[in-house]
Amino acid sequence: MSRMFVVRYETGAEAAEENQRLVRQVFAQLNEERPDGLRYATFRLADGVSFVHVGIVEGETNPLTESAAFEEFQKGIGERLVAPLDRSDATLVGSYRLLAD
Numbered sequence: 001m002s003r004m005f006v007v008r009y010e011t012g013a014e015a016a017e018e019n020q021r022l023v024r025q026v027f028a029q030l031n032e033e034r035p036d037g038l039r040y041a042t043f044r045l046a047d048g049v050s051f052v053h054v055g056i057v058e059g060e061t062n063p064l065t066e067s068a069a070f071e072e073f074q075k076g077i078g079e080r081l082v083a084p085l086d087r088s089d090a091t092l093v094g095s096y097r098l099l100a101d
Contacts, residue, residue: 004092009054009077009085016049019080023051029070035063040043048101053091 011019023042030040039056054065064070077085 001059004090005055005087006090007085007087008050011080012049012082013049015080019051020044026067026073029067038063062078065096
């Protein structure tokens with residue numbers, strides 16, 4: 001069974017580049033280790049300070065919890081945000097090639 005999640009948040013202007021750097025480190029580790037059971041993307045919105053993470057976890061365990069880079073990303077997230085993040089489970093309504101292999 002798949003679980004989909006969406007996380008949206010806004011960083012301070014001075015923290016946006018650092019946030020992006022940490023996100024890229026997460027993806028570098030994921031691309032190197034290629035864990036099964038995860039589809040994941042992060043977007044930086046046009047305002048330059050808002051980020052949206054979209055993920056699908058297949059199975060009981062979220063591979064992100066095993067990622068040292070993701071742990072590092074999470075460590076200082078509260079200091080980078082200007083407001084609490086919004087995390088929600090989601091249901092896919094439609095997709096055109098976005099989630100294709």
